[in-house]
Amino acid sequence: MSGSSEKQLTLPIPPLPTTAGRAFVFVFPFGIERAASEIPPMLVRVGDLTCRLWPPHVNRADANFDEAVDYERIPSAPEARAATQSIIRLAVQRVIPDEADLVIATAMRVDVYGAGSTEAFRHAASATVDRFLRLCRLWLRQWWINRGHDGVFGTRRISFEVHPSGEPASLDSQDEAVIRPRLHSEAKLTNEHFQLVWAALSLGGDSPLSATALLDSFYFSAFGERERAILDTAIACEALLREEADHRLSELDARKAVPSQPLGIVEKVTRRIYGQPVAHSGMIAGLQRLQEVRNALAHGNASVIRNLPEISDPAALWEVQRSALELFRWAATVVPRTFPDPLLAFERP
Structure with a gap:
């Protein structure tokens, strides 16, 4: 701990x-x-x-x-x-x-x-x-x-x-x-x-949607179901930002803080939630890429999806998953937390 x-x-x-x-x-x-x-x-x-x-x-x-x-x-x-x-x-x-x-x-x-x-x-x-x-x-x-x-x-x-x-x-x-x-x-x-x-x-703790979805993304990537892994990774990050906004802001401010497709503007979103933006450039780029790939899977045609490197290359998939994991670890340490806050489970690599 x-x-x-x-x-x-x-x-x-x-x-x-x-x-x-x-x-x-x-x-x-x-x-x-x-x-x-x-x-x-x-x-x-x-x-x-x-x-x-x-x-x-x-x-x-x-x-x-x-x-x-x-x-x-x-x-x-x-x-x-x-x-x-x-x-x-x-x-x-x-x-x-x-x-x-x-x-x-x-x-x-x-x-x-x-x-x-x-x-x-x-x-x-x-x-x-x-x-x-x-x-x-x-x-x-x-x-x-x-x-x-x-x-x-x-x-x-x-x-x-x-x-x-x-x-x-x-x-x-x-x-x-x-x-x-x-x-x-x-x-x-x-x-x-x-x-x-x-x-x-x-103490009544449980696993939130964000953590469940992130762990599911690793499970599906192990099976080679990379489309599902990408969608769960995106869900995990969006759920994390919404859970944190709901916990730290008023209901009205929380709705304003986390718009649809928040990973494309993750610096602005994290500033609204925590008062400071996530500053790791590699993580920001990875989360923006995750948003792009998630949108392509949800709205793209078959040829677009087939040409996504994250679908054909496990290393490319891991890069966006790693960015998600880094977001969880950053969120766990950017503000003081007390047990049994579930984000503490991701605090250490």
Whole structure:
């Protein structure tokens, strides 16, 4: 947590439960990178009920998103089936980052206590986990959370040589799993981060549209869906400026401060919101380019869109995404902020 977020906070910590409760276990279709070291559970109040929030855990010993291949189910011609099934069962190598203190958590337990029906308990557990995951995605910047692990690991797993008939040419298979490009600023869930997310949860924090859209843009770019990534990047920046204007200005002044297509005049817009303009020339140029590309996607014809470098070149797409990320980081530091302000999650590279 930053200097502005390290102030002593008075958190609403519920007392320890004294009555029996009900435990719920959630299993996710994505992984949360967390430290292998122990993380203690935390208590959080949800209406009239108390939830004990256990840290996400590894659901199965082999649940590292290797997605081990079932060789007996690989389609092949009947005459080649036996040979195909005799391929050495070579386990797909782990495709998570090679760190000693890192596991992929795919499940989570929540205990609920208090006076209420089973349905009320279910609602409290589900609502708590839903918001916990959104806050995890925000504060850890693990953009695949709530979206699926395919954007990180892809879907290719193995390859092997074949004869023209389709029969395997060797008894060997090759690992094809890869990790797709990352932001290089994702944080794994440690005890410190777990407490940070718990504190934000306890104080009513959530992930705003701006942050959700920015993280979605990285998710879609990992899939190669660059048009969607560009649109989400533009939405993220426009939503950020509108959220900040709504927070800092009167309703009338906020409407005047952020016109349509604000990224083309981002210096003027940020001066109206913060009293000072964003001054980084590279960021300004990148945001202006983002506005141009966004408009071309929304209003251009097929030939115009096809010739956009941001559509054909991942490096060009990253340049406009990086400008957006720099805007978030600039906004996080241009004025003092206090936890649980969600922009603090982007303060540090």
